[in-house]
């Protein structure tokens with residue numbers, strides 16, 4: 525009912541809602557600037573739901589997304605769009621609010637949230653172990669769809685931007701994306717990837733710009749440890765497309781051997797890096813437990829930028845996977861956005877940890893926040 529009252533002031537709508545009492549305790553949370561570390565509440569395991577708990581804690585410690593939920597800003601987005609269904613966002617916000625305003629540190633049950641995510645993505649029905657990165661993709665997609673500022677996606681005509689400079693083309697492509705997909709989730713997590721295809725015959729280079737929600741990085745082969753930067757280099761390495769993979773060159777008008785290369789055109793505020801530990805074979809049996817050494821502070825990505833951009837990221841959360849593909853367990857290491865201290869989230873248990881323990885061969889999904897970006 526409230527959602528259809530688009531004329532209602534967002535604050536009034538919030539106060540009419542059954543969660544109004546939570547809204548009040550949140551205003552206390554913000555005004556006191558409490559020194560008690562909140563966000564240290566565990567999530568009960570409902571039966572193999574550690575993949576979900578791990579990702580929920582990483583998102584709960586995502587500063588801007590947390591505040592979006594705590595300040596009920598999502599309601600404004602929902603009201604403006606007269607959404608018929610916003611149950612997933614509501615449950616996600618409710619859960620985040622409880623994690624940050626609960627009076628006790630006793631673990632809570634995410635079962636109401638689970639009900640909604642499995643309505644949105646039926647693959648999460650039941651209690652099978654699932655892949656945390658796939659879950660993250662589904663969850664962000666579901667939240668985005670509910671708080672998308674675009675209520676009716678326009679048909680976007682196919683336009684030819686090939687006569688434009690790469691920078692101009694990238695901007696136009698990004699704006700076209702925003703005409704359809706524009707939300708707080710996009711503001712935070714989505715970047716733009718440039719893919720350049722160069723013909724080996726005539727040297728013609730065609731460029732394509734695509735949005736990305738995370739980057740799946742191959743793990744560089746090594747008997748010992750590898751550096752994250754080497755995984756990024758492997759991801760952006762020039763790749764030869766030949767044989768059956770030969771693309772059609774726009775200038776030659778024929779299929780030609782080409783080289784393909786990725787670079788980052790637009791750096792997202794939150795960069796999610798997924799380490800491809802699981803083989804893509806039909807039967808998932810292999811897991812790479814290579815130790816990937818990643819920086820906790822100042823991950824410098826300027827060498828991967830398509831133009832003269834400088835981007836420096838700091839790590840704030842990690843989703844870890846221990847064990848094998850057949851039997852495994854997920855936990856999360858998160859830096860509390862209020863105190864800057866690191867904690868281990870292992871389902872219902874939350875315990876302090878040292879930042880020196882954050883790096884391990886269990887790290888699976890890394891969450892980085894943009895600290896600095898500038899044109900050089």
Ligand SMILES: [Zn+2]
Pocket residue numbers: 723724725726727728773774775776777780
């Ligand atoms: Zn060509």
